[in-house]
Amino acid sequence: MPPEWHPQRWLWVGFPHDAEEWPGFLGRAQEQIAAFASAVADSGQEVRLIVRDEANRARAAALCSAAVRLEVRRYGDIWLRDTGPLVVERGGHALGQRFGFNGWGGKYLMDGDQEIGVELAESAGLPVASADWILEGGALDCDGTGLVATTEQCLLNPNRNPSLSRADFETRLHRDLGFDRVLWLGDGLINDHTDGHVDNLARFVAPNVLAVPRATGANDPNAAIYADARARAQAFGVSVREVPSPGRVETQGRIEPASYMNFAITTKLVVVPIYGTSHDADGVAAIAELFPDREVIGVLADAVLAGGGSFHCASQQMPAF
Numbered sequence: 212m213p214p215e216w217h218p219q220r221w222l223w224v225g226f227p228h229d230a231e232e233w234p235g236f237l238g239r240a241q242e243q244i245a246a247f248a249s250a251v252a253d254s255g256q257e258v259r260l261i262v263r264d265e266a267n268r269a270r271a272a273a274l275c276s277a278a279v280r281l282e283v284r285r286y287g288d289i290w291l292r293d294t295g296p297l298v299v300e301r302g303g304h305a306l307g308q309r310f311g312f313n314g315w316g317g318k319y320l321m322d323g324d325q326e327i328g329v330e331l332a333e334s335a336g337l338p339v340a341s342a343d344w345i346l347e348g349g350a351l352d353c354d355g356t357g358l359v360a361t362t363e364q365c366l367l368n369p370n371r372n373p374s375l376s377r378a379d380f381e382t383r384l385h386r387d388l389g390f391d392r393v394l395w396l397g398d399g400l401i402n403d404h405t406d407g408h409v410d411n412l413a414r415f416v417a418p419n420v421l422a423v424p425r426a427t428g429a430n431d432p433n434a435a436i437y438a439d440a441r442a443r444a445q446a447f448g449v450s451v452r453e454v455p456s457p458g459r460v461e462t463q464g465r466i467e468p469a470s471y472m473n474f475a476i477t478t479k480l481v482v483v484p485i486y487g488t489s490h491d492a493d494g495v496a497a498i499a500e501l502f503p504d505r506e507v508i509g510v511l512a513d514a515v516l517a518g519g520g521s522f523h524c525a526s527q528q529m530p531a532f
Contacts, residue, residue: 212299212308212388214355214415215476216502218531221257222477223331224248225289225525226271228263229321232288232518239514244289245274246510247475247482247522252278254480254506261286261327284330287321290520292410293347294324295527296332296339299388305532307332307339308387310346315405316370319519335529342387345371349408349524351388354415359390360444364398364407394421394447396440400468401432404519411470411521413440416501420450424472427458427490432466454497457488462517473512473521474498477528481505484512484521 224247227233227240245260252258258279262268268281275281288294293315296307309328314320332339350366353359365371366380375383377395384390399407413423423441426434433456444451460469467486471494474483481502485491491509499507512521 212297212353212390213530214353215528217355219256219478220529220531221259222251222475223291223295223527223529224251224258224260225286225291226260226262226267227289227515227518228267229287233514236514236517240518241270242274243510243512243515244525245271245279247512247525248279249276250482250508250510251475251477251480252276254477256478256480261291261331282334284327285323286327287324288319289518290349290524291327291331291527292349292524293405294327295348296328296337297348297388298332298337298528298530300532305337305530307335307337308342309339310342310387311344312347313345313371315347316368318404331527340387342383344375344383347405347408348527349405349410352409352414353390354418354420356418357389357391358394358415358419359384359388359392360394360396360409360413360415360421362396362399362407362409362412365405365409368406370406394444394449396443398436398439400436400470401466403468408524410523411468411473412436413444414472414474416452419448420452422452422454422472422498422501424456424470425453427456430459431456432459452501455490455493457486457494458490460486460488467516469516470521471495471498473523475522475526476502476505479505481507482522483507483509484515485509486513486516487511
């Protein structure tokens with residue numbers, strides 16, 4: 212499985228359509244996803260925006276750049292990072308690797324999410340392989356050398372694969388995705404709907420180089436989690452680069468899992484979710500230093516976050532092999 216900075220043919224993006232998932236936020240979430248998709252498409256990379264029906268096609272067309280390609284498909288959640296195919300190279304050919312999916316531990320079961328991964332892979336002309344265990348793409352982040360990062364909170368959670376041990380996971384990660392080393396981080400962010408996906412906590416930005424948030428403000432709710440991730444990575448021998456966090460972000464007293472780490476790396480552009488806090492500019496600037504070969508921009512994602520994720524969660528790349 213190549214790293215995300217590997218050249219890409221296109222980017223799949225999911226378009227919000229379910230008012231129950233975004234109560235009071237659906238319209239703004241659609242606008243923010245459209246802004247993300249348009250930025251990538253206008254950079255020169257193909258974007259395939261997946262929409263649920265003709266009404267949502269019309270809505271997306273009104274919001275998006277003309278460069279965005281719209282495809283009507285049946286899906287529930289927009290988090291294609293988790294339900295879409297993980298594209299790997301096997302035997303010199305691209306393959307869509309699929310896994311079992313149970314709605315993030317049975318919490319969010321929606322029509323179409325079991326099938327959309329195979330449908331997208333087949334639409335790309337990929338042969339499909341199915342693995343015998345449950346895994347979401349956002350639970351992993353790799354550096355292209357065989358090293359992958361994940362969290363114990365998610366992968367070892369009994370609501371996914373209760374019969375598998377840590378050693379079993381390592382064996383399967385090697386067999387199905389080619390990873391020969393696993394960096395086990397601890398917990399993900401507080402109140403992360405996914406049980407702590409690593410793509411909201413720490414991201415590889417180069418071989419053996421991991422970006423990890425640095426707590427911002429004395430009341431940053433994830434300060435201990437960030438420190439633990441940094442310590443584990445350094446003990447493993449990984450070089451760590453720190454990025455300031457958004458700080459404490461709340462909605463009606465509830466701590467939100469807001470993170471600049473949920474950035475999407477595309478062929479020419481890195482899109483960083485921002486949340487309207489005083490730390491946004493610093494977060495984008497820190498990530499820009501990590502990607503001197505790409506333009507780095509911040510796009511507002513507070514309404515997208517209300518549905519449980521951000522731009523990396525909502526997208527899945529098709530690598531160029």
